[in-house]
Amino acid sequence: MVLSWACTTAIWVMANSLFSSVFSTKFTEKIDEELTLDRLQQNTRRQRVVRIWALCAVALTVGLRLVRPQVPYNHMSGALPFTFFEALRSKSKPDQLGDQDFPLSELIGEEYWEAPHGHFKGWAPGGDDKIDTIGRPEWASEFLPHGFQRWESTLESVYETEEGHEQKPPKNYYKPANDPLRITNLNQNVVEPIARAIKNHNVPINHVFLVMMESARKDIFPIKADSHLHHEILSSYHNPDPAIIQLVNSKLSHLTPIAEQLTGESSGFRSSGNRSEGLWKDTAESGMGGINVNGILTGSSLSFKSAVMNHCGVGPIPVDFMDEVKAEIYQPCIMQVLDLFNQLKGDSTSSTGSRIGINDAQHRNWTSVFLQSITGLYDDQDVLNNQMGFKKAIYSEEISRSSAKHYHPGMEEINYFGYAEREVYPYLKDIVNEAIENKERLFFSHFTSTTHHPWSTPADFHDEQYFAVDGLMSNHEDMNNYLNTVRYVDGWLGDILKVLDDTGIANETLVVLVGDHNFRIPLVFRHPLLPKIQITANATSMSIVPTILDLLVQTGSLDDKDSTAALDLLNEYEGQSLIRPYQATHNGRQAWNFGIINAGGTMLSVGSAAVPYRLILPLAEDFEFVFSNLDSDPDELYPIRGWSAEELIPRVRSRHGEQAAQWVNEAEKVGRWWVAERKRLWNFE
CATH class of the missing domain: 3.40.720.10 (Alkaline Phosphatase, subunit A)
Known part of the structure; x- marks a missing residue:
């Protein structure tokens, strides 16, 4: 505050000179004394020089802004006035912890639901009213080891742990019957x-x-x-x-x-x-x-x-x-x-x-x-x-x-x-x-x-x-x-x-x-x-x-x-057992794979057991989409890149066909759903 107060006069004079030069006006306010005629003439010449350079700077800034792609170069204009106006625009809301709509809704319709039997919990995304997925298993005692909170939570809203501490059950927890991505192979015989x-x-x-x-x-x-x-x-x-x-x-x-x-x-x-x-x-x-x-x-x-x-x-x-x-x-x-x-x-x-x-x-x-x-x-x-x-x-x-x-x-x-x-x-x-x-x-x-x-x-x-x-x-x-x-x-x-x-x-x-x-x-x-x-x-x-x-x-x-x-x-875990035949697809659904890229919040690797494709999905601005076909490029030496899904998909279609392009479109949607779903399951605020 002290420094800004001390600099106020100098900053005002510089700003006055700049804007007066650009707009051919001058402020009538006087600081200490009126300007003499000689000083006015000197200022006029100085203003002409400043005006030329100022106009050049404005023209260059506007020109670069018009021809330069927004991504990934938007950060290069961060110190210019445009940033101020961008800050006033509404931003997208952060991921919420509520239920997320699965993007491939046509694959989880009621016609695909499966009834529970034996140890299998059933599968009916969005159908909790028809399949009970919360019931307390027979092996669950009054006090369970740490890690079994969701079974404890079926008793009371606040429960007591074995150590005697009161604990609230998690707001959200994993339910296999309600997981649209889950494909089990436990119905298959051991190899x-x-x-x-x-x-x-x-x-x-x-x-x-x-x-x-x-x-x-x-x-x-x-x-x-x-x-x-x-x-x-x-x-x-x-x-x-x-x-x-x-x-x-x-x-x-x-x-x-x-x-x-x-x-x-x-x-x-x-x-x-x-x-x-x-x-x-x-x-x-x-x-x-x-x-x-x-x-x-x-x-x-x-x-x-x-x-x-x-x-x-x-x-x-x-x-x-x-x-x-x-x-x-x-x-x-x-x-x-x-x-x-x-x-x-x-x-x-x-x-x-x-x-x-x-x-x-x-x-x-x-x-x-x-x-x-x-x-x-x-x-x-x-x-x-x-x-x-x-x-x-x-x-x-x-x-x-x-x-x-x-x-x-x-x-x-x-x-x-x-x-x-x-x-x-x-x-x-x-x-x-x-x-x-x-x-x-x-x-x-x-x-x-x-x-x-x-x-x-x-x-x-x-x-x-x-x-x-x-x-x-x-x-x-x-x-x-x-x-x-x-x-x-x-x-x-x-x-x-x-x-x-x-x-x-x-x-x-x-x-x-x-x-x-x-x-x-x-x-x-x-x-x-x-x-x-x-x-x-x-x-x-x-x-x-x-x-x-x-x-x-x-x-x-x-x-x-x-x-x-x-x-x-x-039957509670998302992963399949590797001593049984791995199920890459089931009723049109794919077994999706996700890998978080260091440090965790910037990029996501999305793959599928059904196809040899891989998509690097940016989770933050200024990162590219990257597509690889591991059949034709096993070492991923020649990936296809784009600064948006809209830019990437036509390039994938041109080189690898419609199936690959459609997969990229689905992978981008499923990947973003998975990100929000992980945060929901972890009750991450």
């Missing part, structure tokens, strides 16, 4: 090889490990010869001779040997020397080892939004960063489901204090532990893990204390998040041994981090040079570092599996490995007694929780009460 293995052999799942691999891309899990990345590496050498190619290929053959064993996919490189020396070697019988899923897309390129999707089977909030920690997750996370199983067992201790059925794994309680070598404070990850239901979590903050059990001098921080993965190796062994000693069933979750920027490895790890070293090395240095971190983490995955072998629980443990931070990611359900099969499903990691529950039920790893609850809950 034949898995069903046969379960029928002919005992396939126990007493423990579940979920490993989320930071920045793990499908094209490096494992890396493959003749892939786009392989050609990029070779092209950095500028017409290499056969000896150079052989040397590079030899190095690449050592890049992802563990991933090759886990997926059953060969890299296609011929190895020189023993690439398995010092690394884990799969001891599963030939043809056995678990399920490798191809076609999986990330639900979010922001890691902790992916974590919510992977552990809870929900779509994250399409807003920037982790507002999920401030809201109630709208589905029970897998750790909370396991808590429910514990609750259903009741008191497993006899009056004499001895454990009943303690040697029967079905009657043992579950415990859940999260472990990582980096900080748990970034993006409130520690808050999120607690909210998702982990009983115990270990981060770099714990292992870096001098009082920590396995603390040792010289612990090396390799990046700004914390330590390399092998610093938590002794803690991993402790976690497994404690679960065995306590006769508990373990749900273990781990997040790798070395493959995150700045892509550093420990000092004692030998880095390879994959790209050519020349004047262009600066163009490849980051990617070269990334590949070395990939090799480091590949070996670390082998260390995790070694712990299972060494402790004797490998044949009773389901290991789920899922990528992150990229659009196309690996997903493996590893178990030595399951057949090694390849499944293709154009799906997202939202299917992880339903698949785990389905495997627990189908393998007989749950008792009757737990199985009943699990089958009921299976």
Whole structure:
């Protein structure tokens, strides 16, 4: 205020001069004294010069405004007077939390409704008056674990939690019978090889490990010869001779040997020397080892939004960063489901204090532990893990204390998040041994981090040079570092599996490995007694929780009460089970896939299991629409762009035909509906 008061006179004089020059007028107000004739003549000459430049500026501004497209260049006029007038125009209202009209209403008419039967809740979007979707299930007790609020809310408007706190039920919650996008495959039989293995052999799942691999891309899990990345590496050498190619290929053959064993996919490189020396070697019988899923897309390129999707089977909030920690997750996370199983067992201790059925794994309680070598404070990850239901979590903050059990001098921080993965190796062994000693069933979750920027490895790890070293090395240095971190983490995955072998629980443990931070990611359900099969499903990691529950039920790893609850809950989740044939369409509807792009509120990836198309849908101004056809352009090197759907659709029609153009039109509408629906389900204000 003081500064503006002091500048008032000077600003008034400058504005007076400018407007007088432009409009050939002058203000009659005098500041201190009347202008003399000489000064008037000088001002007149000065005004002519100012008038010319002012008129040029106005003409240039108006001209640019007329010829320049509004998007994406509208921000370039932000400092000009037009912005003021634009601010006066009415803005569109923000997304409301009320029910949203589904844009493809012709696909959800009453003729398509399905009646409930068995554990299936029925399907009747908009038909709650005809299908009851809120009823309290038989397995629901008076006090349910956190995460089951919507079942508690059927009792009273305000209910008391098991801890004695009063809590209001969520205003909105997920109802599968009212979800216009939901397509279930639980009416399909388990795929034949898995069903046969379960029928002919005992396939126990007493423990579940979920490993989320930071920045793990499908094209490096494992890396493959003749892939786009392989050609990029070779092209950095500028017409290499056969000896150079052989040397590079030899190095690449050592890049992802563990991933090759886990997926059953060969890299296609011929190895020189023993690439398995010092690394884990799969001891599963030939043809056995678990399920490798191809076609999986990330639900979010922001890691902790992916974590919510992977552990809870929900779509994250399409807003920037982790507002999920401030809201109630709208589905029970897998750790909370396991808590429910514990609750259903009741008191497993006899009056004499001895454990009943303690040697029967079905009657043992579950415990859940999260472990990582980096900080748990970034993006409130520690808050999120607690909210998702982990009983115990270990981060770099714990292992870096001098009082920590396995603390040792010289612990090396390799990046700004914390330590390399092998610093938590002794803690991993402790976690497994404690679960065995306590006769508990373990749900273990781990997040790798070395493959995150700045892509550093420990000092004692030998880095390879994959790209050519020349004047262009600066163009490849980051990617070269990334590949070395990939090799480091590949070996670390082998260390995790070694712990299972060494402790004797490998044949009773389901290991789920899922990528992150990229659009196309690996997903493996590893178990030595399951057949090694390849499944293709154009799906997202939202299917992880339903698949785990389905495997627990189908393998007989749950008792009757737990199985009943699990089958009921299976029908509550949006994702399909990946051990059954994936349903890409149903009654004309498509199985849509959505992926939030970092940081969350600016762009959305929209795809469908029914077609090979992908649309990048901007959620904020100044971002383009982008269309890709993965059949003709699998590496998405030649996408079609447009600054609006109206601009993009004709271009898609011209190159890919009417079907693709119609799909873009529907994808844009469904994507925007999905954004509003996520906010409604999360009760996001």
